[in-house]
Amino acid sequence: MNFLEERIVKDGVLKPGNIVKVDSFLNHQMDVALLDEIGREFHRRFADKQITKVLTIEASGIAIAYPVAREFGVPLLFAKKSKSANIGDDMYTAEVESFTHKNKNQVVVSKQFLNAGDRLLIIDDFLANGCALQGLIAIAESAGATVEGLGIAIEKGFQMGGKIIRDMGYHLESLAIIEGLDEETGKITFRAQEEQ
């Protein structure tokens, strides 16, 4: 197991409905040393790309993406969720259905901060149905920017998102891919991945 898989086993809490709560260290209370290590790991995995910007989505993507942007020495840009019907034409926008919150949002990024020269690393904390990543990819495409890669802390391997994104041809790195959650035994099964 890698460092994140170990931490999930140690501190993750299984809940009904195929949910593993990592809110004690990843997405409510956060262990910054762990997040810094996540940043270094994504930097290592995408070191050969000429990344100009890290793109994420509020709110829990921000703390995962911060150390990544830091390691690459590039700006961090986060897509904002907007329920407003009135989105100015100075914004790129995409509709995203949230698995976590069971609702739809418009996500927006100012056109000022994304352009055709940008080579993006898209970062988020969880990957389930892939809708958030698809929204960010759509925004990147609207700007004419290139998506050099995507980095996810925890992928739910038994949901469709990972397959969808990989089948689209993108380079997706998920530090931990959960294949199974046994609520009775508390056992979390990770997909074996090649040493990167």
Add this chain to the structure above:
Amino acid sequence: MNFLEERIVKDGVLKPGNIVKVDSFLNHQMDVALLDEIGREFHRRFADKQITKVLTIEASGIAIAYPVAREFGVPLLFAKKSKSANIGDDMYTAEVESFTHKNKNQVVVSKQFLNAGDRLLIIDDFLANGCALQGLIAIAESAGATVEGLGIAIEKGFQMGGKIIRDMGYHLESLAIIEGLDEETGKITFRAQEEQ
């Protein structure tokens, strides 16, 4: 001027309604090196407090608070905004009226991550009416935690929040206090503060 005041003058954009947009470097697209410097500065100003946790509020507080938590070597905890009428009794909750978004939210923190032994440094990006900080203070009080200090990147000195928080007796450090915004000339006037 300090490093943040200089950056506001250089890259801040004045908008009608006493608004200075800093979204190119602080709260939409973010300059991580600048944020790291903010983290070091808050660490310096509160170095004598035995901080056990940094508390902030989603979403744009997170990137300001991350480097602060990093410098102190403590967990980062962010209050989540919830429109849900059903908040479980496993959450501390406070109502916050947002100046930026012109709406009210319940903000919530899991009771699991805040307790009477905690000595908090509360961090946020903007201070206007003080409602967000008051909500975080109320949550801290619900937990029996101590608020050792509050750190704000940019305070609107012509609004009530700073006075309210200081009059409550709290140690509030704002890196930049904007006293005036002249839309015609583009001039931003900062409150002179003693060298910290």
